[in-house]
Amino acid sequence: MNIKDTSTSLLKEFAPQMGPWSWKGKTAVVILSAILLWGLYALYIQVFKGHGVTGMRDNVVWGLYIANFVFFIGISYAGAIISGILHLLRVNWRKPILRIAELITVIATIIGPIYILLCVGRLDRLHHLFMYGRIQSPITWDVLAISTYLVGSIIFLYLALIRDFAILSETNEIHIPNWRRKIYKLLSINFRNTPEQVKRLKLTLDVLSAIIIPTAIIVHSVLSWIFGMTLRPGWHSTIFGPYFVLAAIFSGTGVMIIVMYVFRNIYNLKRYLTDQHFRYMGYMLIVLAAGYGYFTFSEYLTDWYTSEKWDAELIDKLFSFEHYGWWFYFANFGGILVPLILIGIPKFRSVKTIVFSSVVLVAALWIKRYLIVVPTLENTLLPMQDLRPEYISYSATWVEWALTAAGVAAFILFFILMSRFVPIVPVWETSEYLEEIKLKTSDEKVLSEKRAREVKQESISVSTS
Amino acid sequence: MMKTRILLIAFLVLSMCGITFAQDEEKGVLLNVVYQRDHSAQVVLTATIVDEEEEEPVSGAVIKFYTLADSLEVLLGAATANEEGVAVLSIQEDKVSKAADGLMEFAVRFEGNDTFGANKETASWKDLEMEINFVEEDEQRNIEVSLMSWDDEGNKIPVPEMDVYLFAPRMFSQLPIGEIWIEEDGKGRVAFPEALPGDDSGNIQVLAKITDSDEYGNYASFKSIDWGIAVSHEAGEIPRSLWSPSAPIWMQVTFIILMSGVWYHFFLVIYKLWRIKDYGKNEEKIIWDIDK
Numbered sequence: 001m002n003i004k005d006t007s008t009s010l011l012k013e014f015a016p017q018m019g020p021w022s023w024k025g026k027t028a029v030v031i032l033s034a035i036l037l038w039g040l041y042a043l044y045i046q047v048f049k050g051h052g053v054t055g056m057r058d059n060v061v062w063g064l065y066i067a068n069f070v071f072f073i074g075i076s077y078a079g080a081i082i083s084g085i086l087h088l089l090r091v092n093w094r095k096p097i098l099r100i101a102e103l104i105t106v107i108a109t110i111i112g113p114i115y116i117l118l119c120v121g122r123l124d125r126l127h128h129l130f131m132y133g134r135i136q137s138p139i140t141w142d143v144l145a146i147s148t149y150l151v152g153s154i155i156f157l158y159l160a161l162i163r164d165f166a167i168l169s170e171t172n173e174i175h176i177p178n179w180r181r182k183i184y185k186l187l188s189i190n191f192r193n194t195p196e197q198v199k200r201l202k203l204t205l206d207v208l209s210a211i212i213i214p215t216a217i218i219v220h221s222v223l224s225w226i227f228g229m230t231l232r233p234g235w236h237s238t239i240f241g242p243y244f245v246l247a248a249i250f251s252g253t254g255v256m257i258i259v260m261y262v263f264r265n266i267y268n269l270k271r272y273l274t275d276q277h278f279r280y281m282g283y284m285l286i287v288l289a290a291g292y293g294y295f296t297f298s299e300y301l302t303d304w305y306t307s308e309k310w311d312a313e314l315i316d317k318l319f320s321f322e323h324y325g326w327w328f329y330f331a332n333f334g335g336i337l338v339p340l341i342l343i344g345i346p347k348f349r350s351v352k353t354i355v356f357s358s359v360v361l362v363a364a365l366w367i368k369r370y371l372i373v374v375p376t377l378e379n380t381l382l383p384m385q386d387l388r389p390e391y392i393s394y395s396a397t398w399v400e401w402a403l404t405a406a407g408v409a410a411f412i413l414f415f416i417l418m419s420r421f422v423p424i425v426p427v428w429e430t431s432e433y434l435e436e437i438k439l440k441t442s443d444e445k446v447l448s449e450k451r452a453r454e455v456k457q458e459s460i461s462v463s464t465s
Numbered sequence: 466m467m468k469t470r471i472l473l474i475a476f477l478v479l480s481m482c483g484i485t486f487a488q489d490e491e492k493g494v495l496l497n498v499v500y501q502r503d504h505s506a507q508v509v510l511t512a513t514i515v516d517e518e519e520e521e522p523v524s525g526a527v528i529k530f531y532t533l534a535d536s537l538e539v540l541l542g543a544a545t546a547n548e549e550g551v552a553v554l555s556i557q558e559d560k561v562s563k564a565a566d567g568l569m570e571f572a573v574r575f576e577g578n579d580t581f582g583a584n585k586e587t588a589s590w591k592d593l594e595m596e597i598n599f600v601e602e603d604e605q606r607n608i609e610v611s612l613m614s615w616d617d618e619g620n621k622i623p624v625p626e627m628d629v630y631l632f633a634p635r636m637f638s639q640l641p642i643g644e645i646w647i648e649e650d651g652k653g654r655v656a657f658p659e660a661l662p663g664d665d666s667g668n669i670q671v672l673a674k675i676t677d678s679d680e681y682g683n684y685a686s687f688k689s690i691d692w693g694i695a696v697s698h699e700a701g702e703i704p705r706s707l708w709s710p711s712a713p714i715w716m717q718v719t720f721i722i723l724m725s726g727v728w729y730h731f732f733l734v735i736y737k738l739w740r741i742k743d744y745g746k747n748e749e750k751i752i753w754d755i756d757k
Contacts (some may be wrong), residue, residue, distance in 0.1 A: 133708060136712040148727055153732055164742075168749055190745030193752045197744045204737045211730045217722070332566050382637070 006431040007172050013176040014423040017267045025416070032413040039406020042399040051121050053399045060377040060394035065119040067370040068404055071251065072411075073110030073146065073223055074244075075364065078252035079105025079153060080216035080285075083160075087209040092436060093280060093430035094273040099422070100259050102157040104252065108416045109150045111407050114124045117324070118403055127292025138229050141222045149219040156208050158187075162201065163428035166191040180421075220248045227372065233310040234303070234376040243295045249462050250288040251365040254358040257281050259415065263424050272425045275351055282343040282354040289361070293336040300332075312378055324375055327367050477634045491577060493517035494526070496586035498573045499552020500682030506558040512573045515583070522550025526575055530554045533570035533587070539661070565619040567592035590682040593624055593713035597673050597688040599657070604659035606692055610645050614681075624681070632672040634687075635696060639672060663693020738750050 023030070046053055056063050079101040086094035117123060133140040165188035169181055176184070191197055224244035227235040237243070257278065264273040301317075303311045317323040341358040342348045374394050380387075396404075418424075495517050501509040510530050514523045514632040526546040531538035541560060544552035556591040562567050577583035594613040599606070608631060612624035629646040632639035642661065645653035663669040711717075 074668065134707055134712065135717055136709065137707050141720075146722065148724065151731060152727070157729060159734070159738075170751055189742040190743040190748075192748035193740060194744055194748055197741045200737050200741050200744070204734045204741075207730055208734055210725060217725055 032409040035409035044401035062396040064400040065115040065394045069115035070369045072108045074248035074251045075255040076108035078256040079247040084209045095433040105153045145222045147217045233314040250348040254362040257358040278351045331364045331368040335361045491582035500590045503685040527553040531572040567615045568699040596685040599690045609654045611652045662696045667691045667693045669693035
């Protein structure tokens, strides 16, 4: 199989995204940078005035930051699970969407833990976590698991990029500045597609795919255990591990569909990010929505049925429209039923409804993370002497909203910048994929012609006999 | 008739002006002061200030506290009312002027601001001495409280007919353990409650309180006795607790296996990448047709 021509034509097609900035691109970068600067200003205020500028107090010690942390770590699952599992299962249609999945993983895993740093305060003591950290503490598990996961994800992304770096360092089909070409050459680590190199690269990809899946599962289980190991209503649950893992894959898949749709339209990639990709991802969403719905029902039914004092109080608050009712119903019904109905019923299924369902479920799952963190902390288990409203009910301040917006802006900005550095659709893998389709089609054509000839001969022999 | 009408109109106009003037006037405030003392010779004066009409707290009002010595006001200090209109001043007992019979007179003043007019409130209370004793008679354990005050010549006299409330301070609140009626001799007694948990030596702190007495205000004193049930509050060693010296062995082993397993593969991949680099050294260009 010679994939040079396909790669060349792909590179030519992807050249505009790696060339000079369009005015739309510039505007997007300016707006996102402005949001990022607003977040940095909020951070400056928080550092110099202290955590009093946030809505967090002695009782509700976690708020928007932790919800964002769980959310970003959740969406990082897109790469780890989707590319990991699909790679091991040798699913070919994964190839054009691999890069998006892996970039989501790395960027989200970098941004997510920053929210922990924003939440804890006294960052001058951060190194104590490593110097005096206790293995028996779920916080230590989390720190180690996430840093391990981040390293694994970066290696995984890099492995998948090596062949494209090699192509980009050699190609003369598109204009690449010399300084960039040097970087590509350095990063391509002399990859020349020799049989030995191909064999070893495939082996390393297989090894890492097999390792990244359990690592990702451990990371999100550990994250859930920070809640689950705490004796608090709504947190102390044995199914929190798998529940968090499933929710993470669900939201990660949703974000991936949205990113695919955005890049498909911006860079006109309909040939590579096809309707079929959206349909397959939509099927995944149906399965995940059903599983997530099952876990949600099981979790709340158990709490509601036993009606243990504190659990009952929390459930009342979540179901009451005076408190969190609207948010709760949207997060637990909207986020599950919308994908099930819009994608599950063939009549409604289309790229747009799949993307719409993804937007709804991503919003729902962000709210869900907020509902896991905040209402539980608002339930005061111990008697308090000073019950000022701001002590027992949390309300995020502009500082927290600014830093939340900055996180989302940073996520998009990183994505745009990365798409300028490497093609958002993997050139080598997609070329392989397209060549395989071509081969398959020509094989089928040859087979059908052969079959037709055989049938013809059979009919001739029957008529002569 | 005409004269009457003119007078009536004039009256109405003046009345309306009066209403207008009244509206422009500063609002009145109500002041209230409470006296509290405990055995540590600390006097706590708590003043509450509310809007006279709506009875809403006047937060931010500066209240000055005075002690009256020979009808002269001596400033003790000032405090600002909180959101509930409460201003608290805590002072040493020796700063308060006291008559021979223990009478203490106080004044609290609010000097007014743009919205509210000035006001003053005075109050007086008598000082007393409270003694708590633990008496065991016929295998019956009792708490005995005696109250003493002073007559005009400064001689000690018993304080009769008072309610004294007894509590045992617990972690989050004060557990009521009895109520004593003080007899004519200034003494009262109640049985010590059985089966009351104490510290690891059985020590229990007994708090005696007089509350809202018109004559004596609020007074509290306490004393400890080892009549409680000794309860050891030392928790057994929990290997997984954050403060335990090291994590359980199984946890350490699991942790090391998991982390070494994952990191071994990461390093293996990095090593393989190194090898990939070596294998490409002799090739100048990508070999395009060898992928199968």
